[in-house]
Amino acid sequence: MSSNRNHDNPRTLSGLPIDPLYSPEQLATTGFDPTADLGPPGQFPFTRGAYPTMYRGRLWTRRQIAGFGTARATNERYRFLLAHGQTGLSTDFDHPTLTGYDSDHELAEGEVGRLGVAIDTAADMGELFDGIPLEQASVSLTINHPAIVLLAMFLHNAERRGTPWAALRGTVQNDSLKEFHGQKTFALPPAPALRLTTDVVEFCTKHVPNWYTVSISGYHTREAGSDAVQELAFTVAQGMAYVESAQRRGLAVDQFASRLSHFFGVHNDFFEEIAKFRAARRMWARLMCDRYGATRPESMRMRFHTQTLGSTLVRQDPLNNILRGGLQALAAVLGGTQSLHVSGYDEAYDIPSEEAMRISLATQMILAHESGVSATPDPLGGSAYLETLTNQLEEAAMAYIERIDNMGNGSMLDGMLEAIGSGYIESEIAQASYRYQQRVESGDYTIVGVNDEYSDDATNAGSLELFEFDYAEEERQIERLTTVRQSRSEADAAATLRDIVQTARADGNLMPPILTAVAAGVTEGEIMGALRDQWGEYVDPGVF
């Protein structure tokens, strides 16, 4: 029998200590109160789930993100996914689109359509969802600082297709603050980026009532190297800043809070991850009620999407990643996720192949239909270990939030701007990231095939059929962009850009002039360029 190095000094991946044994008696001595701390599923504080019946009433949405090449290529992948059991769509945009540059910009070279779909104009957006019923398939647009531009392109196309905005169901990520410590695809400095996030919240509250206006995200923060406590803390902190920003705009919390959603990653530490999801729901409900004065249960109910973390996938023996994804997905389901993406087992090599995505969807269907875990809400609720971990995670995350709140003298909006500007959040994440790497390299945390005693036998990709990127897609996209520029009225395009700049200076909501601009064939890079000229660019401080 081999020794279990991971259990020599038992603690969770976030470093929380683990006792030799947990018991209901011991849990009772901690002041745990099932009525106040859990409540029934679907009721405050929502610890046991967002809805009363959970998956018994409705399964989670199988939402595998996809995007590469031109809109035409991604549209084909969407049709493939819908034909293989997918129930919602999610769009990955390429780096130039995420950072607000057109495909023909100098910095875009080699990245056009590479890790996501390239969208420059409203015409591209139209082609992306060509033939896909927008009233039936809910759509998630994974875009942040340029969210207002991409959403305008989406709304413009819905209008052209005759779909009323009120009938649209979907999500725009629009989480501007996490860009500075998580995804790092920022286009603007923090304060103006937050203004654009709030413009979308305000516009949709009034005109696109069934749209989720922000997907408050921890996934990228975790990918950037944070631990579970930090992911939980910074995600909730971002959400608090958006709530305060919308309130400052004059919106009442019960008007917009039910259209905020969340997005988490899920890592290897099975119970810590389940506890994280439960703690997140409880923290959000308590904060929305106690601090922000929400009165509608919908305003306090956290709903979230989960993606199994790409950074947990290893190159050695890549088929083993299928099991890692399955366990992570199970943790997300036991944590009560509303939708799920299982990362492809081949993603340590490249973006996933069709075969890898088919297995990811099958993983979800095996959990949904074969395992029995969907039969009753929160099946692990009341477990002494899980409840203890849930309490510990909430406590540790709230300590971070208090620290940030103090930086803003009682305003989380100001606190987050300060915590980002001073490099505090980035530094905390960099330290956690380095600690994890040291645990792996020292063998203190075992990853099979990477640092265990059998790792020498591990094989690499071998016969995997990896995704083949076609670099001609970049040329095709630049041709499309050139065609749009040539066929529009330059006078109209220039006039709409002037309008955008004037509205930016006058502190008005930018959605109406941006809608006019995208309809006139103005590109994403031109709109974001005008805003960059107005507000400046952000330079990453590179804290390590």
Add this chain to the structure above:
Amino acid sequence: MNQNLGFNPPRVLLAKLGLDGHDRGVKVIARALRDAGMEVVYLGMRVTADQVAAAAAQEDVDVVGISILSGAHMRLMPRMVDALQRHGLRGDADDNVMLLVGGTIPDGDVEPLRQIGVDGVFPVGTFTGEMIDFIHNSLSIDGRGSG
């Protein structure tokens, strides 16, 4: 340039080319190399090959390490080699700056990258210890750095 013949610690410039924002790896490496006694300059993200080469010349570094997780390495690394040549940092065998790349690099791209002049290729998951050994060994063979 690069007359680092004595006992000075290796000087390393790290950067991310293009628009790619995945910076967990490069920051872990920056910290690990610094903890191993090297002098590390992290130029940051969203820089061009020309900016990296100019900084490498100005900082008089022994090693340039590029992190790319966008899949654009086969497009961007030839640009990097060219830029180093234009700035006089490559071409003369005795005076070459060492060029490394790390990131999401499929096995099939490793040899082509070496062919165009990349000295070391480190796919995701490479231990920092391996990279530190590689730098020390290569510099001592070249008669540079602390070895």
